[in-house]
Amino acid sequence: MEVILLGTGGPRPDPRRMATTTLIRLGDENILFDAGRGVVVQLSKAGVPLGAINTVFLTHHHFDHIGDLYDVMLNSWMSGRKDALRIYGPPDTERLVHTLVTQVYDKDITWRDQGEPSFGGWKPVLATDIIPGPILDTGRWKISAELVSHGDGLDMPPAFLARWMCLGYRFEAEGKVIAISGDTVPCPGLERLAEGADLLVQCCFLATPEINNEHLRRLAKFTIACGDTVGKIAAKAGVKKLALTHHRPRTDDGMLEALLADVRQDYAGPVVLGEDLTRIEV
Template identity: 95%
Template structure:
């Protein structure tokens, strides 16, 4: 089983990184987590046939995690996807996918469906809204979701918070566990999904020296884990290997090195400082 960090960046454009997206390869199956900026190009660079993508799990609905979902939907079909594309995610995923198909790309799909018969006719995209708990058990692998904390504590209207859910995932196959944190700060859901994982793919945005104003202190507290907490998360959960992703744009590696030092103060296991297209055997 292999994990490919297709993108390791965040919402802001970064010449070095595409937006955070992770792929699990299990034999002939390719399971995609999020679909951020550049995902289809990154899949091509990684040598993964686009038509072999059949399952997508979304962690949440920020644009850096869903911005190129349409590209996965259309290009997997154009590249030979034979079966439906299954998209799972927090509430409103069904509405998101339906809007893309019926209102945004409806003419494009119809044009290619009717005008380019070599594609073999449109292959459906089936979206499912999920909540924390068991999600899917194929007999070969299973996956569960946990509620994680991404923005809890910020001054958001209650009506918005009622619709806002962020998830992390725990993927189990071949006696191994891969945890995908999504975007989160330390919270009980993250602890549960990471417990005993063979690999934790963990957002880690800022090194401690970068948390240097009130905005960034609030970000590190409420929005996304940083170097001051990620090592503690991994150590407490007893993860066997840690991969750091969701980096901010930087002009050099000084703060990446500081980030690594932060994490290693609290976690003694192997740490992968994620770069785009990093491959990790599990």
């Protein structure tokens, strides 16, 4: 089983990184987690046939995690996808996908479906809203979701927060566990999905020296894990290997070294400082 960090950046453009997207390869199956900026190009660079993408799990609905979902939908079909593309995500995923197919790209799909018979007819995209708990058990692999905390402590209307669900995933196959944190700060859901994982793919946005103003202190506390907490998360969960993703744009690699130093203060296991197209055997 292999994990490919297709993108390791965040919402702001970064010449070095595409937006955070992770792929699990299990034999001939390719399971995609999020679909951020550049995902289709990154799949091509990684040598993954676009037509072999059949399953996508979304962690949440920030644009840097769903911005190129349409590209996966259309290019997987145009590249020979034979079956429905199944997309799972938090509530409103069904509405998101339905809108893309029927209102945003409906004319494009019809044009290609009718004008390009070599594509073999439109292959559907089936979206499913999910909540925390067991999601799928295919017999070969199974996956569950946990509620994680991405901005829950910010000053937002309760009515909005009731609709703002962010998920992390626990993927199990071949006797191994891969945990995908999604965007989160330390929380009980993250602890549960990471417990005993062979690999934790963990957002880690800032090194401690970069948390240098009130805005960034609030971000590190309420929005996304940073170097001051990620090592503690991995150590407490007994994670066997840790991969860091979702980096801020940087021109100074010294801050990446500071990030590693932060994590290693608390976690003694192997740490992969994620770069785009990093491959990890599990």
